[in-house]
Amino acid sequence: MEYVKEYVVNPDHIDVQGIMDGLFYPFYMEYCRHEFIKDVLGFGLEEEAKKGINMVLSQYTINFLRSLKKDDRFTVTCELFADKSGKPQIHFEQKIILNGKIVTKAVFTGTCVPATGGRPFLPDSIKEKLLTAPILES
Template identity: 45%
Template sequence: MEYIKKYTAKEEHINLQGNIDGLYVPYYLADCRQSFIHDVLKFDIEEEARNGIDMVLSKYNIDIFRTLKGGSKFSVSCTVSIDRNTPTLLYFKQAVTLRGKLTTRGLFSWTCRPTNGGRSFLPPSLSKQLDRLY
């Protein structure tokens, strides 16, 4: 399932050249990803943390092909897949598009770990939602 969220570049994210500063691109990706995790996967990161489960980033890669200008209206998409070889690892594939053109692509690997330490795992509530999607 592809989840899409629309944004307008925030003025405070614009650099002196009139572009979104490259450091803020991950901000928009993270905002969309967190909404996807909450809205689609029904996983409340804050609540789970209170229950001793931390969802943690393990690796990411971002490719920026075009810069976004101040005032740009753009979309960020997010999909999730499970690594069949490492079933405790989730891959979030994301893209930023402006007027139908790809400007940024990102791949983020996430897992869950007990707050007090221990091995990676996917909680049953999250596994259930992933099974529903796939």
């Protein structure tokens, strides 16, 4: 299931070249991903943190194909993937799209850890959602 949110480039994110600074692309992806995690996975980051469960990123890869400019209206997608090896981690494949063309694409990998320290794990509610998720092959 592909989750989609729409955003407009914040003028404060534009650099001296007239394009969006590369540091902000992952932030827009994060906004979308956090909404996906709450809306689709039913995992409220703030509520779970209060219970002592932190969802954290362990890695991400990002590819920049085009640049966004001031006032561009664009969409960010998020799709859940299971781990090929069965490790307690989840993958989010995300894209930023402008006028039907991919601007940026990325894969974010995360897991959950106890706030007090301990081994990575996934809550049963998320494991259940992964049963029907495609497996990340790349």
